[in-house]
Amino acid sequence: MLARQRQEAIAELVRQHGSIRVGALTERFGVSHMTIRRDLESLARRGHLDKVHGGAVTTEHGSTAEPAFREKRSREVAAKEAIAAEAARLVVPGCAVALTAGTTTWTLARYLLDVPDITVVTNSVRAAHTLHAHRRHRQTVVLTGGVRTPSDALVGPVTVAALASLHVDVLFMGVHGMDARKGFSTPNLEEAETNRAMCRSARRVVVLADHTKWDTTGLAAIVALEAADLLITDARIDRHGREVLERGVGALTVVEPARPPRPAAPLPLTDAPTGGVRT
Known part of the structure; x- marks a missing residue:
């Protein structure tokens, strides 16, 4: 690969993920640390x-930047599918x-559409x-109220109050970033508060995060790495x-995204209403 082609590829990776480390780039392109630093x-x-020290960050995104749902859903699709398939194995009727x-x-x-007799509590407009709309078995879906964020989360005091009286077996939490010292984080202050409330309501906390979330930090801390079971x-x-994660979290599962399983019938992304309770 010519230097210019490699640099164009690096710029695209940083634009997509917000940040990247020198070590990850040397592994990806098979060149020395010095070559990557010059790039x-x-x-x-x-x-x-x-x-920045140890890598690079995009000029377009800071710790408060919050990409829209439609922008994020096209990133690391294979990894997200593999992670979701593994997480679904933890859910039983x-x-x-x-x-x-x-x-x-x-x-x-x-992936949960085929699991019967479950109750799902969520502040995600898209997930709800x-x-x-597409459930195939008897399920109960509870969508909290709140203020809608660019990532289609419902957050704020209404959401926190709704969660206070609920108790669930397991929480599946997505994050914007994870860091050895700063733990799990998000760009949105109210979303951090809402996610902490969800952690308090759960007997078990499972964090779902692809590799691009490592060494990335949002404005607001959610919980420390140790809070993840x-x-x-x-x-x-x-x-x-x-x-770091093997030492920090309760347990670490690493999945291979090369050929992830997919739901039998992929569902279209459609706009959804906000707030309320659906059953």
Whole structure:
């Protein structure tokens, strides 16, 4: 690969994921750390990214940036499918589960369509709509109220109050970022508060996060790594991230996204109403 082609590919990776580490780029392109650093310096001079210690970040996204749902759902699709398929194995008939908002938890909602006799509590407009509109068995779907965010989460005091009296067997939580010191985070202050309330309502917390979430930090901390009883991520997470997470979370499951299983009938993404309770 020519240097210019490699730099164009690096710029696209940073644009898609918000940030990337030098080590991940050397593994991906099979070149030295020095070569990658020169690439990053060249791209930074041309305004395509900001070079930081250990890697680079996009010039377009900071810790408060919150991409829209439609933008995020096209990223790391194979990894999200594999993570969701693994998470669905934890859900059995009779369970009460909670889903936070996000594209990975929305993907999980599609896998739950075939699980009978479950109750799903969620602040995700997209997940609730999918479960309610396409369910194939007797299920109860509870959509909390609240203020809608760009990621189609319902957040705020109304949501927190609704969650206070609920108790679920397992929470599946999506996150914007995860970091050794800062834990799990999101760009939205109210979403962080809502997710903490969901953690308090759950007997078990399972975090669903693909490899791009590692070493990324949003404005608002949700919980520390230790709060996760289980983290499911994909095999492209770097060695350092895997080692930190193995020490930090209760248990770590790494899935291979090469040929993930998919639901029998992929569902279209449609707009959904906000608030209310659906049964």
